[in-house]
Amino acid sequence: xxxxxxxxxxxxxxxxxxxxxWCNPISGHATLxxxxxxxxxxxxxLIQFQNNGVVDDSQLPKDRFSAExxxxxxxxxxxxxxxLEDSAVYLCAxxxxxxxxxxxxxPGTRLTVL
Amino acid sequence: LAKTTQPISMDSYExxxxxxxxSHNNIATNDYITWYQQFPSQGPRFxxxxxxxxxxxxxxxxxxxxxxxxxxxSLPRVSLSDTAVYYCLxxxxxxxxxxxxxxxxxxxP
Numbered sequence: 367x368x369x370x371x372x373x374x375x376x377x378x379x380x381x382x383x384x385x386x387x388w389c390n391p392i393s394g395h396a397t398l399x400x401x402x403x404x405x406x407x408x409x410x411x412l413i414q415f416q417n418n419g420v421v422d423d424s425q426l427p428k429d430r431f432s433a434e435x436x437x438x439x440x441x442x443x444x445x446x447x448x449x450l451e452d453s454a455v456y457l458c459a460x461x462x463x464x465x466x467x468x469x470x471x472x473p474g475t476r477l478t479v480l
Numbered sequence: 481l482a483k484t485t486q487p488i489s490m491d492s493y494e495x496x497x498x499x500x501x502x503s504h505n506n507i508a509t510n511d512y513i514t515w516y517q518q519f520p521s522q523g524p525r526f527x528x529x530x531x532x533x534x535x536x537x538x539x540x541x542x543x544x545x546x547x548x549x550x551x552x553x554s555l556p557r558v559s560l561s562d563t564a565v566y567y568c569l570x571x572x573x574x575x576x577x578x579x580x581x582x583x584x585x586x587x588x589p
Contacts, residue, residue, distance in 0.1 A: 370523075399577075408567055408579035409524065422576065457523050467512060471523025 368392065370472035372458050378478045384446035387475045389458030391439065397421075397461040399469065400433055400443045404454045412456075415441060448479045482506040482572030484580035491586045498555045500583050502568035505549055507578075511571035513544060513551045518565045518582070527566070528553065555585075563587045 371390040379385050391398050396417050401409035412431065414422040417438035426433070430449070435441040445452055455476050459469040485503040492498045504513070512531055516524035528535060530542040530551070541554040555562055565582040572578055 408581050468526045
């Protein structure tokens, strides 16, 4: 079974620029999360999708962050404009079938904002 | 509001048993407690999950007391490759996911 795919793996931009991250979940996984992980900290949930609907986006800075999951499969997370404090690893995770809610994570995208 | 507390770091030696405890108050009454392992430059990886008492799989055991206010991850006979950051994950009463800050485990030869 293929894992969660994310791209790009690394991105360096200047502040005020825009950036987008892409996540391709494991086939059939309906629940998808985007996390922000700042160096030395645990993951912080940004948004949760169930199929193509948003379940929880309470911690998403909506003035600059947006996410979508068209057709309930791939998802993109966008930051516009980026700030220095957005430098972090952005992780995508998905949940498969069953009641245990085990999350499967992608390798993450490391964003550096200069 | 649910909150988790873990030791920031721990050291141990190869072949030893390591126990990492996470304290978590006000968690959802019917949600699982899950532990993840994370290596540098990788996403977290599921280790073990439990609801109460004791759960054991091929890599670890998880002990959860009846009050569910803490959980202890037990790694038997650790090796150098177990050096990683370990996170506990719980759900609060609103079923929001709460990640601990992680415990950096360093295994020495």
